[in-house]
Amino acid sequence: MNRHAYLFFLIVVLLAAPLTAQNGQNTRPLPDALQKQLQEKIVAEQKETLHPITAEELLALKRVYAPAVSPDGKWVMYGVNTPDIENNRGNSDLYLVSLDGSVRKQLTTSPAADFGGVWSPDGKSIAFLSTRDGAPQIYVIALSGGEARKITDIEGGVSNLSWSPDGAHFAFTSDVKLDETIAEKYPDYDKAKVRIYDHIPVRHWDEWNDEKYRHLFVLPADGRGEARDLMEGERFETPLKPFGGAEQIAWSPDGKEIAYVSKKGPDYASSTNSEIYIVSIADGSTRNITEGMPGFDRDPLYSPDGRWIAFHSMARAGHEADRNRLMLYDREGGVVTELSKTLDQWVGATVWGPESAQLYFASEDGATVQVYRMDLDGDWEILTGGVYNHDAGLDITPDGETLVYGRRNFNAPTELYAQKAEKDARPVPLTGENAAKLSTLTPVRIEERWIPSTDGKKVQTWVVYPPDFDPEKKYPMITYCQGGPQATVSQFFSFAWNFMLMASEGYVVVAPNRRGLPGFGQEWNDAISQDWGGMPMQDILAATDALLAEPYIDRDHVTAIGASAGGYAVFWLAGNHEGRFSSFVSHCGVFNLESMYGATEELWFTNWENGGPYWDADARPNYDKHSPHRYAQNWDTPILIITGEYDFRVPYTQSLEAYTVAQVKGIPSKLIVYPDENHWVLHPQEQMIWFKEFFDFIGTHRKQ
Helix, strand or coil: HHHHHHHHHHHHHCCCCCCCCCCCCCCCCCCCHHHHHHHHHHHHHHCCECCCCCCCHHHHEEEEEEEEECCCCCEEEEEEEEEEEECCCCEEEEEECCCCCCCCECCCCCCCHHHHHHHHCCCCEEEEEECCCCCCCEEEEECCCCCCCCCCCCCCCCCEECCCCCCEEEEEEEEECCCCHHHCCCCHCCCCCCCCCCCCEEEEEEEEEECCCEEEEECCCCCCCCCCCCCCCCCCCCCCCCCCCCCEEEECCCEEEEEEEEEECCCCCCCCEEEEEECCCCCCCCCEECCCCCCEEEEEEECCCCCCCEEECCCCCCCCCCCCEEEEEECCCEEEEECCCCCCCCCCCEEEEECEEEEEEEEEEEEEEEEEEEEEECCCEECCCCCCCCCEEEEECCCCEEEEEEEECEEEEEEEEEEEECCCCCCEECCCCCCHHHCCCCCCCCEEEECCCCCCCCCEEEEEECCCCCCCEEEEEEEECCCCCCCCCCCCCCCCHHHHHHHHCCEEEEEEECCCCCCCHHHHHHHCCCCCHHHHHHHHHHHHHHHHCCCEEEEEEEEEECHHHHHHHHHHHHHHCCCCCCEEEEECCCCHHHHHHHCCCHHHHHHHHHHCCCCCCCCCHHHHCHHHHHHHHCCCEEEEEEEECCCCCCCHHHHHHHHHHHHHCCCCCCEEEEECCCCCCCCCHHHHHHHHHHHHHHCCCCCC
């Protein structure tokens, strides 16, 4: 690590030192005087050579993901995605780093995407997926060197690769054609382009439903023989779309069975009832181990001794944001118990300790994400600390001594760290993929505030200040409205809604954890349901008003921004802000709750959040009170509206409806439509246009 990179590392550590929490949260000391003195010295020394981050520099940063410890505990495999703005794409490769961080090796170098790596049980080779011959196929490469060997050649490709613990098989998923196509049904009209449906959903996330279903397969690891479909004939899929991945498929330690997640009920669009199924490799027989549990059941994980299956579960049917519990299935007695009864927050990525006596997992601790250890009695403790998210991958060495995880905050994207599996042990950096670039950039200052809302309850709020902030000057302000709607404003480093970039453009960023966000107990999280335009909006306005009272805020230059449910908040504020804001930006926002109900795909979401369909008498008042289109008569402020045509969750027509209001009323407004993007903008050049239009719009519009 060069000198500049080392100094950058010190600055980030000090700027993100643990804050003093309030409102009943964990309390840890602020940096002492010596740390502050060192920080000031480093900042002063580097001030001449550092500069604020730009959008181009943000999008050029590498993305580190998916750490996996080798069977001998000496190496960590991980993926790196390197953006290519010129060619409007990214490229993924696999790397190895020694557990002490001293040795780094690039494992794959193909110009195609290489990803999804898994260790062989003996640790001598790695299997991975690659698009080097078109659709993703399985390849195996020896750690001793040589070229990768292709294992599969399956039409349409494969995904979600895993290697059985006995080394005998690969498991993967692939699409299977089970239904008749239009061309097959009407061979005389083979040039016709038609979709015909007789049940919902007809589309999901960013794809129309077709004749194919994603099934689970096994294949001998030597590539010889036929791949066997373990869901043969079933018109169901695994993992759950759109976000489910390999974590929803797990081998038993003896390699004789696989646990997988699927929704096999008749009410796919209106139910969250996913189940965990166990399928025998020998005969394909399948059984359901979560029958009678009506909510989401996901992420099975066998204990190393084979006695247990841990998994995540939500208790309430139809609620995607119920408390994500850690459950334990006893394979001997068939009994399911909850381990996390005393933890009033969500359990995230989980791994077993090697002795099958503890589990380690990531979970929100207020507005950060920390690593926890829990024993089989349900007792738990937090092992990590600081103003970070420890949430980008989690693994443990075979001896149980060392944890490996990805860590990030507002000033730095994910890099990998190793830490003794002990409370408050010192993290050791394993990767520095972006250290050279970040060492040239000025970090931003992060401040935590607890701001009283209109009912007296305190709202945890992040305030992010521009580089070289001077309280004697005036700064424009951005109020960030979180989406989800249930997703904590934690210490994420977004490549879209990036607070470091916004602050580096000269804005003070205010990001409240309004009601309806996890990390602060399930009651706080549940408070948004059937009250979207109620107290959650008052929390946002309270945080806005608290900063507007500061003398360094330019009250004539204040913008509210957000996406999805955050875009909803922007649309709602546009009709109810009482002159606070000079402009708005809504990305894929919900504008009309009634038309949203008729066009979205997962009806369980709108049924839960609004109390039912809009024609239901009990739910009707929620639609009337909370739908932003009901307040369109009050719109009078410039607004930028952005959407993707492949967004089937919040269809682009929501944005078109809102844009029509602004145009008919003669409000300065702009609409940006991305024909090939979904709920997010993912291509580098499209992202660059997004940033340029975003900062141009909010920079142009001030109060007249």
